[in-house]
Amino acid sequence: MVIQHKFVQVISGSHLKMRVWERGAGATLACGTGACAVVVAAVLEGHAGRSCTVDLPGGPLDIEWREEDNHVYMTGPAEIAFYGSVSL
Numbered sequence: 001m002v003i004q005h006k007f008v009q010v011i012s013g014s015h016l017k018m019r020v021w022e023r024g025a026g027a028t029l030a031c032g033t034g035a036c037a038v039v040v041a042a043v044l045e046g047h048a049g050r051s052c053t054v055d056l057p058g059g060p061l062d063i064e065w066r067e068e069d070n071h072v073y074m075t076g077p078a079e080i081a082f083y084g085s086v087s088l
Helices: 032-044
Strands: 004-012 015-022 026-028 051-055 061-065 072-075
Touching: 004 032, 015 032, 032 051, 032 061, 032 072
Parallel strands: 015 051
Antiparallel strands: 004 015, 015 026, 051 061, 061 072
């Protein structure tokens, strides 16, 4: 079972700061689905608007929860964090 904890600071109604701790891995650089969930939760709790920048150690993500289609959209950089190989 994977357990992630998200720690969020509301900077403003359009700016959130998030950190993620994952059991077995420790602090992670980013979590896109977590950032989307955090914005939805912040909107529902009245802490943020539907369009936010979420700052993560791996870089900022722009998240928008569109009212017209109820979809959550995420935009941000995609970069290689590491290379590896596995012998099978």
